[in-house]
Amino acid sequence: MALVHLSTAYCRCELPCLEERVYPALHPPAKIMDMVRWLDDQTLDYLEPKMYPVAPSSEKISKTKIMDMVRWLDDQTLDYLEPKIIGTEPNTYSYTKALTESLVAEFGSKIPIAIARPSIITAIWKEPIPGWVDNLNGPTGLLMGAGKGVIRSMHCEPSYQCDAMPVDVVANGCLLVAYATAMDRPKEVQVYNITLSGVIRQTWGEIIEKGREMVNKYPLTVALWYTGGSIKSYKWSHQLSVVFTHYLPAYLVDGLLLVMTLRRLVKVQDRISHGIKILQHYTQKEWHFTNDKFLALQNRISEFDRSIFYIDVKPVNMNAYMRNYVLGVRQYCCKEDPSTLSKARKIHKVRYLADVAVKVFFYAMLLWLLVTYSYIFTSALETLETGLTNLSPFRSVKAYDIEELAA
Template sequence: MTVTKVETNMEVEIPDRIALTFKDQNILITGGTGFLGKVIIEKFLRCLSNTEQIYVLVRPKKGKDPNDRLEEIFNSALFEKVKEQKGLTALQKAVTVINGDVSLPGLGLSAEDRKTLCEKINIVYHAAATVRFDELLKRAVLLNTRGTKQMLDLAKEMKQLKLFAYISTAYCHLEEKILGEKPYPPPADPHKIIKCVEWMDDNVVEAMTDKILGNYPNTYAFTKALSEGLVEEAMPQIPAIILRPSIVIPVWKEPVPGWTDNINGPTGLLIGAGKGVIRTMYCNENSYADYLPVDIAVNAILASSWNFIYHKDHEKRVYNLTSSNEFKVSWAEIIARGRKITEKVPLNGIVWYPGGSMKKSRLLHNICVLLFHMIPAYFLDSLIFLAGYKPMI
């Protein structure tokens, strides 16, 4: 794969350095059924098809085995372009499903699968995590932190490992006013936290959650910070890097502009406001939020991987994947753009005319919550209940 450049009427072929970096490499991806993971897989299949094989760690879910879940992924609109280019059969041959679960002891891997991974894998992208802010602490620790520890243990057994990339978040060191591209001390000893939640009953862990979290606002940020500590600890033993994307939003350009499969982040806010459900938000409308389109996030992940492998730059181990000062979009601008869209293309299931606003005053916001959120919700739920259905608002 080359890029052609024209200079003084001469064509100069420049090799695609990223494609060459991944040529004939075996890739392992965890979290491949998630939002970011799907886009990573699609990017490899469409633009980096010279890889040897892509292995995806997938767990059974809701009665569906891992292979069925992969087929569901390929049926997504995200993969239409690459299926047109190469055909479904080629995609199925390029991706191998590994039955496993990062939240289980030993990653839920069979001895045979573990041996295969240890013998063949060159590059690991560990993206599996629960991204729910309200996740129970025990589950968040077992999946996000213990899962990362077990992936690192597996990576230490890999005989041909060139890179272990941990997908973290730019929002797991909230005490830092300026986030540097460097490791930070974890908020607690991750090994002790893992042991603590393993032997404690669920209700005991939940009773102690606030004390364990300390100044951290949610279990997601806390467990991600713990996981970074584990990755930093393993850096002298394996070629590991930490990647910190900010708020990942729907596709910007490729392969399908606007594609998403969830309503996390600002997407949920815009849908809620567009349906008339969200009427008020306690926020400074002139503040900026750091967003990163998922296709740009994946490009940055691949570029960071190339930089680490190609330059053998083992001094730089942490990459912040953020828009920062490059692209500033205020909350007011986001809402204004969303309002224009819903005026042109109304959403289905609207319960109220799209609107609402942001409030700097907490008192005014709370009054609006009572008048425009709670009272209408109870009223509508009462009508739903009287009609013989389960309340839902």
């Protein structure tokens, strides 16, 4: 008999590398539970952001700049800037997972216990149904939002590794963890990081590009617009894109829906933005995990058992997996029957033509405005040139002025 506690590889986001061991919680779990029992919600809301660990900011600041700041800024200013430079990432999910690990570890000497920490969980790879998925968490929501045409920008560093594991591999890993724990009967809690580190490397840029390709190949019947957009490395460009490609169209559509008293698209975009914001926390940092103990589990079973309880993801064909993933999202999340795919492709072509037409119209209008009102820019440039000439100490001097001066 063994107890396997399912945690997450993102339980301690402030650490540069998560090892396969139990980390002490930042606060005693029992005291936190007592606080939740007798404190009111308003007090808990006030205390919540003060209890999270400090995590490195996603925006990089060079050491040279920081040293320069320390040299010439006073202590009061540095104290004010410190949390803005370091950054804090409030995350109740990670925080409570870390608390629970510490709580579970207290019973490690009484019964065989292991902690399994999977990374981001995605659709089924092999069995029982390739591509099956039943929620919109993480990349699944991103695929669906992109397929619907409502997600057109994401703040992400494309070169960072995407550490995501198929759910059937995670399930097999948990079974092997239970088997090893029951056989070894350890006197202290064992930890296994179910992650891709050191196995295969796939970047967010590659995954998102492959997902977009498959979404266009296997489109949704019901969608707001044609699939498009891109990932942004800089936050300001992402926020600008969100305004023009997410909220501006949403407000325009809401203007039409207001007359028909239908569901507001802006509220839908608010929920989508909230979900994407949570995912973006994991796409703006390079995560590192040790997983030697997890990878060693497959050496403890026979070749036949490995074919059943597979945890090696090296043979994954990414094209086939992403195709099944998109088809799974289409069928199980969007409730669109596979028989509607032919119809969806025809509608998708119409959406593509509409997208091209809108873009051509937009750029044509922009060009027309530039040509029509070019005199404004010309006049402004002439005024600027005149002003600069008058201010210049090297004004043009006529020939007869020079002769008069010489005389």
